[in-house]
Amino acid sequence: MRVSVVVIGAGPAGLAMSSRLTAKSIDHVVLERGEVAHSWHAERWDSLRLLTPNWMRRLPGSGYTGGDPDGFSTKDETIEFLGRYQKQIDAPLLPGVTVKGVRAADPGFEVVTDQGPWECEAVVAATGGMTEPRVPELSSALPPGIRQLNALEYRNPGQIDEGEVLVVGAAASGTQIAHELQVAGRQVTIAVGGHVRLPRTYRGRDIYWWMNEIGRLEERWDEVDDIGRARLVPSPQLTGTDDRRTLDLNALIDIGVEPVAKLMAVNGRRAQFSGSFANLVAGADLKQNRLLAEIDAHVAERGLDDVFGAATRPEPTRVATAATELDVSRxxxxxWATGNRPTWPWLDPAAFDHRRRVIHDGGVGAIPGLYxxxxxxxxxxxxxxxxxxxxxxGELVEHLHAHLDQLATHRESIPGVPGLSSSVRTPEKSVARAVNQLGQR
Amino acid sequence: MTTTESPTVDNGVNVEALLGARQALTDAPEAAQFQWRATCEWVNGTHSRSVIHEFSGLGQEQQHRTAYSIDADHPEIFASADNGATPPEIALVALASCITAGVATVATHRGIQLRSVKANVRAGMDLQGILGIDGDVRNGFNGIKITYEIDSDASKADIEALVAQAQKRSAVFDAIANPTTIAVEVI
Known part of the structure; x- marks a missing residue:
């Protein structure tokens, strides 16, 4: 079947792009291996909430209208929001379709699925940044008696045996899981690498309210010093709860969690942790305070010091001397809350660099028409x-639209009307028909 | 707060060359494979002399401008001749000099003019470990503390960030703080 654009994945990204494409009358399909927000159903723990406040939970044409703009959506509320959004934008969704391969076919692409192939002029890979847990190789060195699971497999404390737990990783997932398990009565040790410490609120406002206010969230990929490194920065130590509590290492130490530095090796029964704990927390404290100083400067410049609460800095991380060696049999x-990586096992090799990372410039892929x-x-x-x-x-769809126009100009020997591409003129009915046919199968 | 390179800063570090090398090695990762070497020869008693001259990197054999030698020995209180620093002291020197080199490099990159940098290194050791008196005591240091005194115009927070970054990028910091597989063989 032919369609101008194949969007792969029906999470926030796939749906947002579908909405943009529809607004430009570009015919497309959204292929989804499961259902809308599949990974939110299948790969998130029960208590998970969005890290950002509800007022930031918005997609093109749909802002938050509920009664709690400063609250944090639960997993179920997020799933419901995305389901509602899919209906609102009437996305041409094909659920239960697994993509097996995407090959550049010059021009355009061939998309092979478990339910037949598609030909298209552009592909939007919207499968998300966390399709595969980044579990370190040393996990295989742990004794067989220890149960191992990753953050995408974790659901709730009821699933975890009595006994001590080692949570490896101290980004949002690791700190949230460590907190939940310690409160549930497990003794938790958390292994901490390079991490991002943030207070939930500062001077009476949510930290993301501030980051938005001072323009931090708008920093562009082509303006930061080292975008490769910026993209690997772990998620901050934050949780979205009704009491808006801060979830940093101090908060974990307060409830009895034992922090250690990064897990470096497992030799027999000995787990060895880095001796760099003091430097790790010093770095995180410094970066946190640099951000808070920026906020203070922003407030002072505008003469608003009286409007906001006192500039009370969080207490420095209380550095107990962290153990560098523990007997793993405890x-x-x-x-493993060691982060996730995006994977595209179905994608044309030409889209990757020599280290199997996709090449893209702000979302524009290395193959023309790939986003x-x-x-x-x-x-x-x-x-x-x-x-x-x-x-x-909104920005990528402009690039994509220009690409389709360019293809149309090349293809047509008769000069077309400027601004009107063949994709726009493609009768939408044919795609709608194809979608319907597939849906009925 | 100065965070960008300024032409008036001169700490004697050629940051442009380093940034050029970083780019070159990003493009050619095989050239980034280095091997450091030393020979250590027993002199007498606990006295040994190590010589450092050749190494490899950038895809070929390299050598220092001249051969360097380091004498190591034990102090007289252990009935040794004290012909040099002890090996653990040399390890501490390696750590401090590695971080200090990083301080100068990162400072230049961040536009911080240094006037003086001094590190005081302290490391405790319980000799019951190496003497085999108590099996629960480790041979190595029970902790290392380094105190930097840095004279520059930068703020305290910027200096702290500088020292933190220097540790983060230090080869010897990593080598001491983290486990390394060691193979010792006899031929």
């Missing part, structure tokens, strides 16, 4: 959040 469970959406810092710091995906989609 742990009954190890949870990525929904990756950390894709085009701006905000890209890591639903809010940013909507913004990115």
């Amino acid at each position: 742990f009954s469970t190890v949870i 990525f959406l929904g990756l950390p810092f894709l085009r701006r710091r905000l890209s890591s959040f639903i809010d940013g995906i909507g913004r990115d989609s």
